[in-house]
Amino acid sequence: MSAWSTDGTQEMMSLVAAFPDHLAASAGLNQLGEIAPLSASCRRILFCGMGGSAIAGELVQPVLQDQRISLTVWRDYGLPHWVGEEDLVVAASYSGNTEETLSALAAARSIGCRVLGLSSGGILKAMGGKEDGTGFPVVELPGGFPPRASLGYGLGGLLHLLAALGVIREPDEEIDRVCRRLRDDLTGSLLPWNVKNSQAWQAGEDTNISAPELALDLQEKIPVIYTAGPEAHGPGSRWKAQLNENAKIPACLVAFPELNHNDLVGWSLPEDLRTRFALIILESGNLDSRARIRVDATMKLLADEFSSSYRIVAKGDTPLSRVLSLVQYGDLLSCHLAHLAGVDSMPVDRIESLKKILSLGQNP
Numbered sequence: 001m002s003a004w005s006t007d008g009t010q011e012m013m014s015l016v017a018a019f020p021d022h023l024a025a026s027a028g029l030n031q032l033g034e035i036a037p038l039s040a041s042c043r044r045i046l047f048c049g050m051g052g053s054a055i056a057g058e059l060v061q062p063v064l065q066d067q068r069i070s071l072t073v074w075r076d077y078g079l080p081h082w083v084g085e086e087d088l089v090v091a092a093s094y095s096g097n098t099e100e101t102l103s104a105l106a107a108a109r110s111i112g113c114r115v116l117g118l119s120s121g122g123i124l125k126a127m128g129g130k131e132d133g134t135g136f137p138v139v140e141l142p143g144g145f146p147p148r149a150s151l152g153y154g155l156g157g158l159l160h161l162l163a164a165l166g167v168i169r170e171p172d173e174e175i176d177r178v179c180r181r182l183r184d185d186l187t188g189s190l191l192p193w194n195v196k197n198s199q200a201w202q203a204g205e206d207t208n209i210s211a212p213e214l215a216l217d218l219q220e221k222i223p224v225i226y227t228a229g230p231e232a233h234g235p236g237s238r239w240k241a242q243l244n245e246n247a248k249i250p251a252c253l254v255a256f257p258e259l260n261h262n263d264l265v266g267w268s269l270p271e272d273l274r275t276r277f278a279l280i281i282l283e284s285g286n287l288d289s290r291a292r293i294r295v296d297a298t299m300k301l302l303a304d305e306f307s308s309s310y311r312i313v314a315k316g317d318t319p320l321s322r323v324l325s326l327v328q329y330g331d332l333l334s335c336h337l338a339h340l341a342g343v344d345s346m347p348v349d350r351i352e353s354l355k356k357i358l359s360l361g362q363n364p
Contacts, residue, residue, distance in 0.1 A: 004192050004339055005340075005342045005343075006342065006343070006345070007344075008344035008345050008346030008347065009246075009335055009338045009339050009344060009345040009346075011345075011346060012146075012149070012338070012345035012346055013332075015146070016149075016328070016331040016335055017186055018152070019151065019152045019182065019328060020180075020182040020183050021179075022150075022153050022156070023152040023153075023155065023156045023175055023178070023182075023324075024156075024175060024176065025156070026152065026156020026157050026159070026175075027156070027172050027175070029139055029140060029153065029156070029160065034137070035161065035164040035165060037164075037165055038069065038088060038165045038166055038167065039086075041086050042087065042088055043068065043069060043070065044069070044070050044071075044072065044083075044087045044088070045069055045070070045071045045072070045087070045089075045167075046071075046072050046074050046079065046080075046083055046087055046088070046089045046090070046104075046108075046113075047071055047072065047073050047074065047090045048074045048075075048089060048090065048091050048092065048100075048101050048104035048105065048108075049073070049074075049075065049091070049092035049093060049101055049118075050075055050093075050101060051098075051147055051148065051241065052094060052146075052147035052148035052149075052150060052151060052154070053092040053093050053098065053101070053118070053147060053150075053154060054073055054075050055151060055154075055234065055238050056118075056154040056155040056157075056158045057071060057073040057092070058073050058234035058237055058238075059234040059238070059323050059324075059327065060155065060158055060159065060162070061230070062230050062231045062234070062320075062322075062323055063159070063168060063319050063323075064162075064167070064168070065319070067167055067168065075100070076100060076104075077099075077100050077103040078103055078104060078107045079104055079108060079111070083107075083108070083111065083113065084111065084113075085111055085112040085113055087113055087114075088114050088115075088116065088165075089105070089108035089113045089115050090115075090116050090117070090118065090158070091104060091105040091108070091115060091116070091117045091118070091119075091124060092118040092119070092154065092158075093117075093118075093119050093124050094120055094141060094145075094147040095119070095120065095121070096119040096120065096121045096122020096124035096125045096126070097122040097124070101124070102123060102124065105117075105124065105127070115136045116136060116137050116138070117136060117138035117139065118138070118139045118141060118154060118161070119138055119139075119141060120140065120142060120143040120144075120150070121143055124138065125140065139157040139160070139161055141153045141157060146346065146348075148241065148245055151238075151327075156175065159171040159175070171320075174321075175320075177321070178316070178318075178320055178321045181315075181316065181321060182325070182328055185315075185329075186328070186332075188210070189210060189332045189336075190332075191212070192336070192339050208311075208312050208313060208315075208329070209310060209312075211329055211333040211336055212336050214333055214336075215333055215337045215339075215340055216340065217308055217310075218278055218333075218337060219340050220276075221275075221276055221277060221278045221308075222249065222250055222251065222252065222278070223239075223243060223249075223252070223277075223278055224251075224252040224254075224278065224279050224280065224306070225239055225251060225252065225254070225280050225281075226254055226255070226256060226279065226280070226281045226282070226295075226298070227254075227255045227256065227282045228255075228281060228282065228283045228284060228287055228291055228294070228295050229256075229284025229286070229291060230284065231284035231285070231286070231314055231319055231326075232284045232314065232326060234323060234327075235282055235314075235323055235326035235327050235330060236253050236255070236282050237253065238326075238327050238331075239280075239282065239330035239333075239334075240252075240253045242330050242331055242333075243330075243333075243334050243337065245334075246331075246334035246338050247334045247335075247337035247338045247341065247343065247345070248343045249337065249341075256291060256298075257291070260294055260298065264298060264302070267302055267305040267306070268305070274304075274307060275307045276307070277305075277306050277307065278306055278307055278308045278310070279299075279302060279306040279308070279309040280309075280310045280311075280312060281295060281298075281299065281310070281311045281312070282312050282314075282326055283295065283312065284314055284322060285314040285315060285316060285322045286322070295311075299311070314326050
């Protein structure tokens, strides 16, 4: 094969390749209104969103590990019972019409929480832009992308929002460094499978198997993703979602150390079924010694339960760089798997069908 198997997969791969550019361009996003720093009494940020909009909140959490502010991602209707008026609620919906997020927004306003938004349009943007005193600042994201392909703008917008709130320092310098590294890491991985370029995929300073090579090994298998370390948990969620939406395959996701108390025992399949599953461990680059012992021991204990096992280690010298190295790898992998299976990465027909059912307000 010398070309992508579908036009949609080629288009999605182009969007994956544009992630560093989108992240870099996030510095110029328009903010509706001035954003005042957080008050000293605010200790919690609730980041409300679903799907591709919510993942930015998970990915930013390791960046906040040394800050006084905690950030919790909420993927549901309404708000958790513990939210109070002193908390900040960030409503993130790329379309601006996600009903769960709008429900959370309404609950936040009824409580009296301070509210900010991230959106490209729709109801959320319109509500934020009201001039009758009920509006609120909204970071406006460029429109026209599949929500999962807007992550560069969404994550960058959130980082700049946190800087404006005084939670983190201005991120532009680090974003520039991270984007340069991400662009370098794309080398060789943007081509569809071709024997002639297989050697190019072998090149590189890290020991991780390349995304195209891993895709070849994962054909017709169900990935079981174990995440080790806080910098790997958010990327693990992104991997699962991208494999679901781009490659149209199921994927299992479990986190260390919890998996050592249950999931570890569950893999006792008949031998003929073991060939259908592959184990992938996503590992933070700064994993502590006890966690590393757990990972090593787990791989040995499960060595005979999977057709193959892989260890993908984050690269970089900061939490953001390590997180995004894993994110980009998973995005690339999902497109290569789609290509090998001959499926179109772009449509998400069942999601659209569900939205139509919900819009009618009745059971199917």
